[in-house]
Amino acid sequence: MINVVWLRTFCTLVEVGHFTHTAERLHMTQPGVSQHVHKLEAQLGVDLLVREGKRFSLSEAGERLYDHGQAILGSLSNLEQVVSDDPPYTGTVRVMSPGSVGLKLYPQLLALQSEHPGLVMDYRFAPNADVEAAVARQAADIGLMTSKPVSAEVVSQPIAWESLLLVTPASVTDPNWEALMALGFIDHPDGSHHADLLLGANYPEFQHSQLFPKKGFSNQIGLILEPVSLGLGFTVLPAHAVEAFPKPEAICAYPLDHPVSETLYLCTRRDKPLPKRVEMVIARMPRWL
Template sequence: MINPVWLRSFCTLVEVGNFTRTADRLFMTQSGVSQHIRKLEEQLGVLLLLREGKHFTLSDAGERLYREGREVILTLSELEAHVREDSAYEGEVRVMSPGSVGLKLYPRLLELQKQYPKLVIDYRFGPNSDVETSISESRADIGFMSRPSTLADVSCDQIMEEPLLLITPREIKTPTWETLNVLGFIDHPDGAHHAYLLLSENYSEFQYSDQFEKKGFSNQISLILEPVSLGLGFTVLPSYAVEAFHSPHLIRAHHLANPVSEPLYLATRARITLPKRVMTVLEEAKQWLGNSR
């Protein structure tokens, strides 16, 4: 394979026409330029320059190498510039979070993409464990988690807290323990965890979510409140998931006597410098979530 440094020296020499001026342009010595040309000729096994004292002309092989070599050098220069580009508003940014914060944040990031069309938002929903693994394996640039990471290569910072809410059908004004038992529980992947956090602080009778008759289950964050709105049961969800529900007039969100919030952590790959486009999305997300408390 032709050494691209030697090839650049050769093409520059042909364009400049003088060893001294070529050395000045490439910030080299004249002997260094001569050495590059000699090594290139030795590697290819042909004469590239026909020397006449201090002057030279190109051999047939030299003409062919220059014609094709200058295109290679131009391509390499463009590649170098492209690799060094770090635009704040161009390129793909991969974001991953649990469903509740995603329902709140994703529409906002789409507005950002609308403002900067070359900024591409790839948003995935997943549980904490998937978010953590994706950040660790560089399959996501930004992650949001409701617990700190246990992995050394994932950096986590708490950025806010999201309130947990007890959600019942609209007609329930006072959610007594007896009322909840009659309604039954609409479960979801984090249902038992959320129920324990909130209900254990507000109902002395509560021990675990299985105390309630299970009236339904959904693993789609946008569908969990559908059975609640139909009067089929109650559930416990983070506030962003409740705010995003399309029929708020059919449900009632209860702020209990002892409020409980779930922390939200921002996760990124540890010990790396984030590209500017990722920082653009990250700062937008932090500002939006911070202003939405």
């Protein structure tokens, strides 16, 4: 393999055309320049220069080496720039979160990408456990969770709080215990957890969500309120999911007398330096959420 330092010395000598001036440009001694060229010739087994006293010209092998050597040195220079370059508005940002947070955050990220087309937003909706696992194995740059992570590979900080809301059909004017029992529960992946938090803080009769007749289930965050809007049952959801529902006139949302909020944690991989584009997105998230 050709020594890059010797190659750079040779190409500079060809460009400058003088051993002394080449030594000055490279901050070397003149014998050092000559030594690099001799080592390169010995390694390749050819004469690169045709020496005529203090002057020289290129041999045919020297011309070929100079042509290809310039391209190699140029590529190495570009490689250094590519490796060290860390632009804040170029590259992919991988984000994962539960669905309700995604309904709030994803449109903001798309608006940012529209402003800076060099960005690529890779957004995945997933439950807390999957978000934590993805951040730990470096499959996601940013994770948002509604529970504090337990993995040693993940570091987190509280970034926002999201209210839980009781959601009934618009026809319900008094969400008392009897009305909820008559309606029945529209369940979802976090339904029992959300019901335990909000209903447990507001209804003395509440023990667990299985007390209610089960009237449906959906794991699609954008569809959970569809059966509620049709009068088929009630549910408990984070506020962002309720705000995103396209038919607000068909539902009623109640924070209840004792409001309950979930803490939203921003999670990243521990001890991994963040690219500037990821830092830029993280800096904007508090005002989006």
